[in-house]
Every structure is written in C-alpha cells, then in structure tokens.
Amino acid sequence: MQTIRDLITKYRKQLLTPALIFLFSLVMVQLYFTFEITRQPNDECIWSPKLSDDEELGFFFEDVKFEGVTWNAGIRDGDQLIEINGKKIENLQIASLTLYSLDTGDSATYRVSRDGRTFDAKVEVKKLTQIGGLAYILIGAIWLLVGAIVINAKPDGFTQVLFFRIGATLVLFSTFTLLVTQNIYNPLYSYKAILIFLDNLQSFGGVFLPFLIIHFFWVFPRKFSIIDKKYTTKTLYLIPFIIFVSVLIFKFGYIYDSTVALNLFLAYYNFFVSGLLLISAIIGLVSLFINYLRLQTKNERNAIFIILVAYTIGVCATIYTVILGRSVPPSTLYNSPLLYSPIVLIALIPIAFGFSIFKYSLMDVTDVLKNTLLYGVATVSIAAIYFLIIYILGQSLSSVIGTEYQGIIAAIIFIVFAIIFQSTKERFQELITRRFYPEQFAYQKVILKFSGDVVTIFGLENILRSTSSTFVEALRVNRFGIMLKDKSRSNVYNLAESIGFRQNELAVEVNIGNLAQLILSKKDSNLLLVIEDSEFPMIFPEDHTKLNDEEIFTILPLKIQSRIIGFLLFGLKHSGSKFAGKDLELLLAAANQTAVAIENARLYESESEKLKLDRDLENARLIQDSLLPTKFPSIEGLDICGKMIPAMHVGGDYFDLIPISDKKLFAVIGDVSGKGLAASFYMSKLQTMMQLYCNGLLSPKEVLMEINQRIYNSIEKNWFITVSIALIDSDKKTITFARAGHTPLLITTSDGAKEYTPRGIGIGLEKGEIFNTVLEEIIIPLEDNSLITLYSDGITELMDHQNNFFGTEKLNVILGRNLNKNCSEIMGCVLDDLIKHRNGSPQNDDITLVLLKSVY
Incomplete structure (x- = not known):
C-alpha cells in the first residue's frame, strides 16, 4: 500500500491530466443524460392503482393539478385511465414507458372512463429534469474545476490534494444520475458491463466522499488536534473502504443478476449515502465555524466567512429538501417541482471556495498561477520570436546561397539560437520580475x-x-x-x-x-x-x-x-x-x-535585569487588575459580589463573572502557580479562553477540557493553573460545578455549610487523557436563600504570627453567622476577620472571594 502511495505521489502531475480528462468527460455525459435521457415525463397528476367497481385493478387520477396539462385536457380526480396512445394500461410501467417515448411538448391520447362513460383526451406531456441530480452534477463540476486549479498550483500540498479529492469523488458520486431511470430509452441498461462499472463508480464516490469532507474540514483552514491522533486518519479511510468492499461483494453476489433488484438496491443505498453526506456536511460546517472563531486576522476571517456563509446556505438547502421530501405528498414533486429547486444552492459552496481562493490567495493559488502564466507567456513569446528569426534568416540565406544548403543553414542557425536562448530567457524573466514583482x-x-x-x-x-x-x-x-x-x-x-x-x-x-x-x-x-x-x-x-x-x-x-x-x-x-x-x-x-x-x-x-524585574512586577499588577470585572452582572434571583486583594508579590489569582442570559451566569475563579509577570500573562490567556468558551454552548467540564487542551502545549512545564467553574441557572435553580484542582465550592444554608469537591487536576499538568478522565462535573440544587462561595487558598492558608491558618472551618462560621445579610455585607465581614487574624503579618498570597446568594 505504501509503495502505491509513493508511486502516486511521485507521478501525481503525470496522472493528473488523464484523470481530469476522464472526470470532465464524465461530467459532460452526466449533463447530457440529465437534460436528454433521464428526464421524467410529467402530466401533473398521480396515477393511483385501485380496485374498480367490477373488482378489477385499475388506475385512477389523483391530485390533478389545477390548470395543469391533464386538467386542461378535461380530466379530473377520480377518472380512470384506460389507455395511452392505444396501449391498454395493465401496469404503471407500461404507462411510464409510453410517455418516455415522447418529447417535451408532444401530446398523448388518454382514454379515460368517468361514470361509465369513456372519452379521449389530448394531454401535452412535460419532461421533468431531476433537480437533485443536477445539483450534485453542478457542485461536482465546479468543485472539480476549482480543485484542478488548486492542485496544479501545488501538487504536493496536503490540503490541496484533499480539496481535489472531494471534487473527484463528487463527480464519481454524481454518476448515480445516469442510473436513476430504468427503461428501454436509457441505453446504459442495454450494456451490463458499463452499467456495473458506472454503478461502482458512484458507490465508490458516495462512500468515500463523506469521510473526505470530514478529513478536509479537520485540516482546513487550521488543523484540529483530533487529526493528529494515532488512528484518526486511518479510521477515516478504513471505514469507507470496508463499506465499499462489503457493498461490492453484496452486489456481485445478489444484485447484478437482476436489474429490478439493482434499481431497488440503488434507492436504499443512495438513501444511506445521502444520510452519510448530510452528517458529514454538518460536521464540516461545525468544524469550519469553530475554525472561523479561531482565526485571528481580519483577512483570514474574511476569506473563511464567505465560505462559511455559502456552506451554511448549502447545508440549509439540503436539510430543507430532505424535510420537504419526507413531509409532502408525492404529487408535489410533479405538480410543484420548483419547491425542490433550493437544493441547487449547494453549488454555491465550491463557488465560494473559488472566490476566496483567488481573492485572498488561499492555498497559494493566485500568485502561483500568476507567476506561471506570466513566465510561461514570456518563454513562449521569446521562443516564437526566435523561431520567426530563424525562419526569416533561413529563407533569406537560402535565396542568396541556394536551396541545396537550406537544411544545413537552418540547422546551424537553430543551434546558435538554442545556445543563447536560455540566457536571454533568464534575463527577460528577470526583467519581468523587476517589472511585475518588485517585492520579489x-x-x-x-x-x-x-x-x-x-x-x-x-x-x-x-x-x-x-x-x-x-x-x-x-x-x-x-x-x-x-x-x-x-x-x-x-x-x-x-x-x-x-x-x-x-x-x-x-x-x-x-x-x-x-x-x-x-x-x-x-x-x-x-x-x-x-x-x-x-x-x-x-x-x-x-x-x-x-x-x-x-x-x-x-x-x-x-x-x-x-x-x-x-x-x-x-x-x-x-x-x-x-x-x-x-x-x-x-x-x-x-x-x-x-x-x-x-x-x-x-x-x-x-x-538591567533588576530594573526590568521591578517594571515587570508593576506591569503584572496592572494586568491582574485589568482582568477583574469592573462591575457585577445583574442576574435575576441572584445577589453577587466578588473581590481580589493582591499580595505584595503579585500572584496569579483571577475571577470572572460571565453572564449568559438574564437568568444564567458562569462564576469562575482561578489561581496560576507562580508569581510575577509570567503569572499575569497566563491569567490573561485564561481570561480570554474563558470569555470564548463560556458561551452557553459548553458545560463547565467541557470548558475546562477545551482550555486544558489549548494551554497544555504553551504553558511552562513547571507551571499549572487551578480553576473552578460554576454555572448558576436561577430559572432551573441548579448549580453545575466542575473544578480543576481548585478549592472546594461552599454552599451555606440555614441548615449549615456543605463542601463540594468533585474530582479534577490542575490545567496544564497533563495533555488531556488523564485530565478528561479524572475531571468530574456535578449538578447541585439551588435552594432559596442559599449562599454560594468560591474562594482561593489565600483565604484558608492566611497565617497569623504563630503560623496558624485561618482555615475553612472559620470561614464557614463567618458565612453562616452572616447568612441573612447581602453579599456585599458578608464580604465585608469576611475581610474584617481576615485582617484581624493576620494582625499585621505579611500577606503572602492573593486573597480572592466570590459570593452569590439566591434571593427569590
């Protein structure tokens, strides 16, 4: 397998041209069949099989479209179809094949029975283009076109190759449009070998396409860490390979002996593949949105925003079409086919890619093509001028010396000009570089x-x-x-x-x-x-x-x-x-x-290190102050107060209050190991991530997992961060709590104080496997008049002159004694007791306290 991969990589440029010729030829065939061969006849009504009055099976008109072609012919709901163009209708296949033989605008003679009376009606037949199939052909063709340009610009680029593969598999999957109509007027059903070949092309494309989409959007525009996992990439290709081989074996064993079975199988199989495609498209959209949020510069965001909007429209159009197909009667397809037309909007996705690629130079396309075209034109121009000079000189000298020496003269001139061609070309290209690429x-x-x-x-x-x-x-x-x-x-x-x-x-x-x-x-x-x-x-x-x-x-x-x-x-x-x-x-x-x-x-x-250290400490204190909330949010049913008192040497304490709605709030408290400017920098990074991820979409546990994953690789190995997050929902009266090695959560009620210490280790200590496994999230009922306390170890470990700790027990006593006061008053009581306990001893760590009280 590795040898094959190496050969493909080595000869990718040589293989690309025949592959593109084949794929674009396939697109042309698909378009021809869609507009000429596989269009379905449409008389804007439904033929419903029922038992007639004499207990014989008959076919009756239903859902005749008002002022449609059948309505205009005088046929109404409840009429019975007897014949079409003189052929007695014994089953629906005979009726369909009869209409398939007609072109758009031709009329068919329907013999109809109504209330025991028989009459003939001229019905003008319409032909219905498969809009869904056309949409897939368009997205495949456009994606392939953009992909061809992308991969030609950088044949060895990993992202470029993935992008091209999506276009190629889209075209292969679109081959199903050649097989949707099984009748004598579809020539493919007369050639079993071609039929089998095309069927397996669409099977291959349909199975691999969803996983290619996932793979691509996990590396574009930024790589997700999941793709670096040991088995991720292998799994993304092993699953479709197993499915394809299984389907292949099943088809050759049970399906290909019967064209009826093939048509039935295709219906179920395409439904399965469509489901995979929809799931992969949603995964791709979510991944692209997350990546969009991760982008820093305006230029990067603008490029991806265009793609994100088009992708969202395409996914919404797909979901709309799926819901429409499941919720409306079958007659809607024939009577109102334009309702299905939004599916064509999926073609906006590769168009948006193409626009962003060329406008914002994604995947190194624009400048590479510009260079190639410009230098190519220059080289061809020089070559043309040289050959023109050779021809004129040859003709001139031949007329003087004689035609018998014409060949020798031409050869000599050609050799001379070939020698000087390369240096002239290089000087000319240098001139072009100076003129058109002054930066280079x-x-x-x-x-x-x-x-x-x-x-x-x-x-x-x-x-x-x-x-x-x-x-x-x-x-x-x-x-x-x-x-x-x-x-x-x-x-x-x-x-x-x-x-x-x-x-x-x-x-x-x-x-x-x-x-x-x-x-x-x-x-x-x-x-x-x-x-x-x-x-x-x-x-x-x-x-x-x-x-x-x-x-x-x-x-x-x-x-x-x-x-x-x-x-x-x-x-x-x-x-x-x-x-x-x-x-x-x-x-x-x-x-x-x-x-x-x-x-x-x-x-x-x-x-000058000492002076810099003094400045760093001052800057760290300023940074730390800037991270704290300037005002407390107003949350229905909650009284809120928070305070941080820094130590003499700046520590790493931090707290934040992040409202999600007028009834939901994230309360965050953290402590960075170490002190000084580095600690404040980590606090700044922590606050940014908290503001980003505490958005209501993630639970406290998920927020901590995301932050640990982002911080682990950038934090110094002897540093870590402890964090507690509480999501308070005053509407549901719940507290969702998780802690990464920080102090416990205290809840004080009239019945006493209780500590909550779910499992968790500090952020930055471990890459993710152990951190995520150990991390525990709990949900606590929020009782009326209960006090929620988040605190740092600077409170409980505050020492007096005899090195006695302030302790959790003493803190609980103060909180319980002042439970009936508001949070601001309780805060004052706690701080007063801390000052009394310290009694002039130095404060060696930051003191941070966050109080939230339920007031209903």
Whole structure:
C-alpha cells in the first residue's frame, strides 16, 4: 500500500491530466443524460392503482393539478385511465414507458372512463429534469474545476490534494444520475458491463466522499488536534473502504443478476449515502465555524466567512429538501417541482471556495498561477520570436546561397539560437520580475541591507521585531519565527518572535549531540548550515511534530562561535516552495549578523535585569487588575459580589463573572502557580479562553477540557493553573460545578455549610487523557436563600504570627453567622476577620472571594 502511495505521489502531475480528462468527460455525459435521457415525463397528476367497481385493478387520477396539462385536457380526480396512445394500461410501467417515448411538448391520447362513460383526451406531456441530480452534477463540476486549479498550483500540498479529492469523488458520486431511470430509452441498461462499472463508480464516490469532507474540514483552514491522533486518519479511510468492499461483494453476489433488484438496491443505498453526506456536511460546517472563531486576522476571517456563509446556505438547502421530501405528498414533486429547486444552492459552496481562493490567495493559488502564466507567456513569446528569426534568416540565406544548403543553414542557425536562448530567457524573466514583482526582485537587496543595519539596532525586542518584519516583508512568507535559548535549560529553545504561528509560546528541546554532528557533517561536506524539515526528527526528536504543525520547513541556526543561541524558522515561500540556493546563502549571511546583534542585546539586557524585574512586577499588577470585572452582572434571583486583594508579590489569582442570559451566569475563579509577570500573562490567556468558551454552548467540564487542551502545549512545564467553574441557572435553580484542582465550592444554608469537591487536576499538568478522565462535573440544587462561595487558598492558608491558618472551618462560621445579610455585607465581614487574624503579618498570597446568594 505504501509503495502505491509513493508511486502516486511521485507521478501525481503525470496522472493528473488523464484523470481530469476522464472526470470532465464524465461530467459532460452526466449533463447530457440529465437534460436528454433521464428526464421524467410529467402530466401533473398521480396515477393511483385501485380496485374498480367490477373488482378489477385499475388506475385512477389523483391530485390533478389545477390548470395543469391533464386538467386542461378535461380530466379530473377520480377518472380512470384506460389507455395511452392505444396501449391498454395493465401496469404503471407500461404507462411510464409510453410517455418516455415522447418529447417535451408532444401530446398523448388518454382514454379515460368517468361514470361509465369513456372519452379521449389530448394531454401535452412535460419532461421533468431531476433537480437533485443536477445539483450534485453542478457542485461536482465546479468543485472539480476549482480543485484542478488548486492542485496544479501545488501538487504536493496536503490540503490541496484533499480539496481535489472531494471534487473527484463528487463527480464519481454524481454518476448515480445516469442510473436513476430504468427503461428501454436509457441505453446504459442495454450494456451490463458499463452499467456495473458506472454503478461502482458512484458507490465508490458516495462512500468515500463523506469521510473526505470530514478529513478536509479537520485540516482546513487550521488543523484540529483530533487529526493528529494515532488512528484518526486511518479510521477515516478504513471505514469507507470496508463499506465499499462489503457493498461490492453484496452486489456481485445478489444484485447484478437482476436489474429490478439493482434499481431497488440503488434507492436504499443512495438513501444511506445521502444520510452519510448530510452528517458529514454538518460536521464540516461545525468544524469550519469553530475554525472561523479561531482565526485571528481580519483577512483570514474574511476569506473563511464567505465560505462559511455559502456552506451554511448549502447545508440549509439540503436539510430543507430532505424535510420537504419526507413531509409532502408525492404529487408535489410533479405538480410543484420548483419547491425542490433550493437544493441547487449547494453549488454555491465550491463557488465560494473559488472566490476566496483567488481573492485572498488561499492555498497559494493566485500568485502561483500568476507567476506561471506570466513566465510561461514570456518563454513562449521569446521562443516564437526566435523561431520567426530563424525562419526569416533561413529563407533569406537560402535565396542568396541556394536551396541545396537550406537544411544545413537552418540547422546551424537553430543551434546558435538554442545556445543563447536560455540566457536571454533568464534575463527577460528577470526583467519581468523587476517589472511585475518588485517585492520579489527587491528582497535580495533588502536582506543584504538588513545584514549591515541589524548590528546598529538597540534593544533585544527591537532587534527581534525588526528581524521579523524585514524577513516577512521581503520574503512574503506566512510563517516566520525566532527562537532563543532558554535561560534555565540549555537544550530548550523558546519562541521569542513569530508571524503566523498558532502557538505563540512554542518551546522545543534540541538533541545537542545530533545537532553538533549535523553541523560537523555539513561543514565537512561544504554544505550550507541549514536544518531541513526532513532533519527535524533527528534534531528535535520530542518536538518535531510541533514544527510540522506550524508548517515550518527551513531552520537556520543563530551561531556565535561554537554556541547556538537560537534559530530562525521559515515556512514556505509565497510561491509555495521551500527556500534553496542563493536565497539560503543570503539568509545565512543575514542570520549571522542577527546572531551577533541578539547576543549583544542579551549581554546588555542582563545588566538591567533588576530594573526590568521591578517594571515587570508593576506591569503584572496592572494586568491582574485589568482582568477583574469592573462591575457585577445583574442576574435575576441572584445577589453577587466578588473581590481580589493582591499580595505584595503579585500572584496569579483571577475571577470572572460571565453572564449568559438574564437568568444564567458562569462564576469562575482561578489561581496560576507562580508569581510575577509570567503569572499575569497566563491569567490573561485564561481570561480570554474563558470569555470564548463560556458561551452557553459548553458545560463547565467541557470548558475546562477545551482550555486544558489549548494551554497544555504553551504553558511552562513547571507551571499549572487551578480553576473552578460554576454555572448558576436561577430559572432551573441548579448549580453545575466542575473544578480543576481548585478549592472546594461552599454552599451555606440555614441548615449549615456543605463542601463540594468533585474530582479534577490542575490545567496544564497533563495533555488531556488523564485530565478528561479524572475531571468530574456535578449538578447541585439551588435552594432559596442559599449562599454560594468560591474562594482561593489565600483565604484558608492566611497565617497569623504563630503560623496558624485561618482555615475553612472559620470561614464557614463567618458565612453562616452572616447568612441573612447581602453579599456585599458578608464580604465585608469576611475581610474584617481576615485582617484581624493576620494582625499585621505579611500577606503572602492573593486573597480572592466570590459570593452569590439566591434571593427569590
């Protein structure tokens, strides 16, 4: 299997052209059959089989459309159909086949019986195009067209290949439109081999398409972590493979001997596949919406918003059509076919993709095509001019010297011009680059100038910012980062500056031995000191997948003598290719100068560390204050109060009150391990995620799971965050509570105080499997006049001069004693007792208290 995959990858460009010819030919055949062969005759009524008065089976008209073709012929509900064009109607198949032989606008003679009287009626026959089938053909054709452009721009791109596969499988699945009508006028039913081939094409496309859609929207526009799970991708392809093989065996064993059985099977099978498609489309829509929320820049959001709107319209149109088909009588299809026309709106999805791809340069399409077309036209133009000159010179010299030497003269001229063609072409392309792509032409000069200027820039941050902006603007890369050596761990490098990274706090461990070996090997071989993506597993054995996830392909070490102080990280060039050749030589020269400037800045920085530390503490305090609610939300049935008193050394306490409605509220309290600026940064990140995920769609447990998944890879290994979340619903009178290693929830009533301590570990301690398994969520009834208390350990662990803790028991006594007061008064009582207990002793940790009281 791996060998086949490697061969396909190797010869993808060569295989692409015949594949596209086949698929677009299939689209043409589908369109022809849809408009010419498989259109259903429509006389705008229903023939209903019933027993007549003489107990014989007859066919009676029902749901005759008012002023439709049958109505205009004088036929009404309850009339009996006897003959069509002289053929006695013994079953519905005879009637249908008779009408199939007619073209649109032809008339059929119906012999009709009414109240014992027989009469003939001329009925003009209409032909009904299968709107659903046409919709699938259109979405397949347009998606394939856009996919062909995308994959031609970047044949090796993973997302591009997935996008193209969706278009290809859509076209294959649309083959069902060739088989929807089984009659003597459909030529396919006369050729069993072709019928079987086409049937299996649509089976293959229909089975694999839903899983390709899921796979694509789990990697586009941003990859979901689930796709990196060990068996996710294999499962997405193994399931449809098993289904397809099972269906194949069943068909050859039981179906293909009977065309009637085939038609019946197709009906059920297409229903099954349609269900899979609808489910996958909804999963794709939800995934795209989540990804849209994850996007940071306006440009990224605009590009995906267009697709999201079109996708939503397409899914809604599909759901509408499914509901319509299940809720209206069969006559609606014939009497009001336009009701089904919204299904055509699914074709907006690939159109939106195409628009966003070309307008916003998604998947590196626009600039690649522009370059290819422009340089291609230039090359062809030069070649045409050269051959024209060769022809004119050959003719001129032949007329002078003689025709007997014409062949020799032409050969000599051709050889001479062939020699100079390449250099002329390169100079002409350079001229085009200077004229049409001034950024690309100028970036070499920019890099060279930067190499001289960077050593004059003052301050590490300014150096990093200038380096980042210069490389990004000059090279037009979407991903660029600077990693610097960790001060406390010699083999760890942290992301100090980045553009386009998903994780702004990325850290990687370096295998120092392998890196030294690579440097020596490249030096001995006279190769550039560059770490290619294929070498990532050797140099970054534990973290190479992080770099792959960030789409980093080239890394340049920042080297000072024999020390590596950092790395420059590059994504792909704007053209979609990796850096190579002279580009790398220039980048290495700039990297060496950058390393010198960074080292000088770090030496200076160490001299001013104490001043910076003082500023950091002040900034941390400001950040911490800015994260706290400025006012308390008004929630029906709740009295609310919260307060945080920072310690002398800024800690990591945080609380928030996030209203969902006028009757629902998330109360959040957290504590970041450690102190100072780093703790405040983590608090800021925690608050942002809380505001994002506490939206009413997720439960407290799900919010904690999402945040742990997002924070784990970016938090320092010796850091963690404890959090408690309570969702209070004053309407249902419930408290939904979950805690990630934080202090218990206290609920005080007239009957006493009770602690609630569901299981949970701190955020950032474990990647997810153990965290999610251990995490417990409980639902507690909300009684009238009950007091809900969320607190930090800075309260219970507050010590007096004898190092005695304040303790939970003392806190419960104060809360119970003041239960009849409002939350603000209770808060004052607790803080007064804390001050008395401390009695002048230093406060070593933040004090945070959130009170919510039910008042009905």
